[in-house]
Amino acid sequence: MSFVPTEGSDFPLANIPFGVVSTAADPAPRPASAIGAFAVDLRELAAAGLFSGPLLAAHARRVFAQPTLNEFMALGRPAWREARATLQRLLAADGDPALRDNHDLRARVLVPLADVRFHLPAAIGDYTDFYASREHATNVGTMFRGRDNALMPNWLHLPVGYHGRASSVVISGTPIRRPSGLILNPATKAPEFSASRKMDFELEVAFFVGVGNKLGDRISISEADDHIFGMVLMNDWSARDIQQFEYVPLGPFLGKNFGTTISPWIVTLDALEDARVAQPTPDFEPAEYLRDAAGSKNAFDIDLEVLLKPRGHSTPSVISRSNLKYMYWSFKQQLAHHTINGCNMGTGDLCGSGTISGPAEDSLGSMLELTHNGTRPLALPGGVARAFIEDGDEIVLRGAARVADGATGGRVRLGFGDAAGVLLPAALGSVRPVA
C-alpha cells in the first residue's frame, strides 16, 4: 500500500508505469511514473539521489533528465526492475521514508495528473503493426475479400505484420484530422477525391522495444521478454475507404498514417507478470522459431474497452469490451518473427498487436466490425447513431489488468491511463492550387 491514495485509479503501487510529462511551471518534458492521482517526477527523484541501487546510481541523473525514456530503456531489464522496486519502496506507506517524510521533496516529485501534459514516452524509431487477432483478421478479411478468402494461407503459420508510420504516432489527447484521399465511388467504380467517409478506430495494445538487436542477429522467443520494455494502449485510426482503394498489393498506407494514438503510460511486463495466462491453443504447432517452452504463459488477461463520446455530448458510451488474451500470436512470437530474418530492432521501436477483437458481437475492436462496414449503425444513448466516427467525436481506449495486491492478499486493478483523441473535420482547403 502506498502513502498516496490509489483506490480506483489505474496506478496502484503494483503498477509503476513509465511515461514523459511536463508542467506549465516547467515545460521541459521529463520521465515520470504514476501513483494514484499523481505523476511521479523521476528527474526530481534522481536529482535527489534516490535511485541509489547498483544499476541506476551512476545513470539515473542522466537517463531521467532526458526528454524521452530511450536512454532508460536502453539500460535493460535489470535496470527497469531496479527502478520499479526503488519506486515501490519510496512510495510505500511502510517503506523508505526518504520521499514520504520529506515535505518539500514530495511537493516537487508528486504532481497532480490534472496538472501535467503528456508527451510521447519514447522517440520511436520504427513502428510495426501486427494482425494477430484471429477474430479481427477473419471479420475484416470477410468484408474486404469474401468469406472464402478471409484468412489468408499464411495467417496461421506466422504473425502477419507490416511497417507503419512512426512519425504520426501521437500521445493521448492529440486531436486527429480527418484525412482526404482517393476513394472508390461504388456507383461509378471510379476513384474520387474526398474526405474519408469511413473513419474508424482500431483497439490495439502495443509493446515498446527496450533493448534491440544488431542487423543480422535475431531475438529468440526465449529471449524476447527481456527485450520488451512494456505495453501501451493504441488506437490505430483508420480511414477504411482510403485503405480499401490503396492497399493492394503493398498494404495499408494513407488509410493509416495520418495518426495513431497511444496511452500516456507504458506498463512494464514485470507489473503484468501476474496477469499472464495461456494464449489460445493454436490450430497446429508453428515453426520452431515461433514455439515457446511448454506451459509458458504468453498471453495477458487485460480487459480492454472502447468508449465513444459523440460530438456535443458529455458522457461517453462503451461500444466494445474485448481482452488482450484473445490474441492468437503472442508479443514474444511477434518479436521472434520480426527478427528471424536479421531485421534490427532499436530501443523505442513500437510494435502493435493489430486490432483485438473477441468472439462476441460486442467485443469487436473496430467500427468496421461493430457496424458491419457501416450497414448496422450503433445505437447510442440520446438517440445518437453511428455507422462510423463523426467529426467532433472522441474515442477513448481503456485497459485494466487485475494483479495480486501484496498488501491485502486480494487483487488490485492496474491500467494505462486513457488513450483518447477527438476527430477534427477534414481540412480540404489547405491544398494549395497548382501554380
Next chain:
Amino acid sequence: MSFVPTEGSDFPLANIPFGVVSTAADPAPRPASAIGAFAVDLRELAAAGLFSGPLLAAHARRVFAQPTLNEFMALGRPAWREARATLQRLLAADGDPALRDNHDLRARVLVPLADVRFHLPAAIGDYTDFYASREHATNVGTMFRGRDNALMPNWLHLPVGYHGRASSVVISGTPIRRPSGLILNPATKAPEFSASRKMDFELEVAFFVGVGNKLGDRISISEADDHIFGMVLMNDWSARDIQQFEYVPLGPFLGKNFGTTISPWIVTLDALEDARVAQPTPDFEPAEYLRDAAGSKNAFDIDLEVLLKPRGHSTPSVISRSNLKYMYWSFKQQLAHHTINGCNMGTGDLCGSGTISGPAEDSLGSMLELTHNGTRPLALPGGVARAFIEDGDEIVLRGAARVADGATGGRVRLGFGDAAGVLLPAALGSVRPVA
C-alpha cells in the same frame, strides 16, 4: 572547372553532392562533399570560416560538426543552394583562392576518397518505398498474380507506396546477410523454414526529405521540389520467396527489412536541374492534387546500371541498364500523395522510387524480372550462370546524369558513387534453442 582533376569521376564541379565520412585518423563521422577523387571535409571548411554567406555564416560551424546531415537539411533549400555555390566557388580553378592557395587547409579539407569510410548521410526517421515504374509493376504483378491481375485498379490513379523499415537502411559497402524465413514448398504447398533461395536486388533511386510538414498539413505538388534535399541510388534487397508467402494482405515485410543499401552521396535537385525531362505521358489525367503545371519537367534523365560481381571473380558484369526517366509517377507526385492525408514528413525521411525497369529485356531492375523468376538464368562471363544472387556475389548500382558544363559549354557526367553490397551466407546457426 576545378583545380582538382575531375575527369571521368562522378564528382565534377557541377555536382557537389553531400554525404558523411570519417577517416582512420579522425573516426568522428562528419559532413562532406566530393570533388574528383577527393572528399571535401565540410567540418574543416566551416571551422576555417569559409561558409560566410548570409544563410550559413551563423550555422555552418554547428551543422557541419554533426554526425549526420539532418541539421543542415533542416535549414531549407536556399541554404542548400548557398552551400553548393560556396563550394563551387572555393573549388573552382579561377574562383575564391581561400582554399586553393592555402596548402595546409587543402591538406585538411581534401581527403582522398580511398581513405574515407562512409556513413549513413542522415538519421532516417521513416522510410517509404513507392512502386512507381509501370514496367516493373506489370512484370512483377504478372509473375505474382497472373497477367490479368498484373496492374491493380489503383495503380494508374495514384503512386502506390508502402512503409519500409528505416533501421535496416545501410550505407554502401555494408555486407548483407541472406535472411531465413517461412517459404512455401511448391510441391507440398506447405511453408518450410529455410534460408531464402531467391535473393534479389531492386534498382531504385530514393529521395531524402530535407524539410518536412506538420501532422495534418500537406505538401502540394508545386511546393514539393523545395522539400526534397536530393537523391541517392538504392538497392532494396529482396528475398522473393519469403516475400511471396508473407505479403498478402498487408504487404512486404521480412522479405525486405533485412537490408537496403544506399549510395554514399546525395545529389541535390539543383545539381540535376539540367537533367530534367518530361515524365512519361499518363494514360489519363490524375486527380488534381497529383497534377503539375503544364510543361513541368518532373522526370530525371539519369542512366542507371546494375553490376554483378560473382563470388571469386574480380570483374563485375553489367546485368541491367535502365533510366530514372521511365518512372511513371514523379518524386513530386509521390511527396504530394504521401502528405495529401496530412501525414507528416520529417527531415531525413527517405522515399524510394520502387524498382526502375525500362521497356527492354536488358533494362529490368531485378533478377526476378531479368531471369523470369529464375527460370532463365543470366549467362555471365567465365561460364557463370545466375538465376538469383548467390552467397559472396556483390551487387553494384551506378547512376549518371549528363548536365551542362559551364567551363566547356559541353556536357559533363555526374554521379552518386557506387551503391555496393556483398551477400553473406545465411546464419541459421544463430537461432538459439528453446529453453
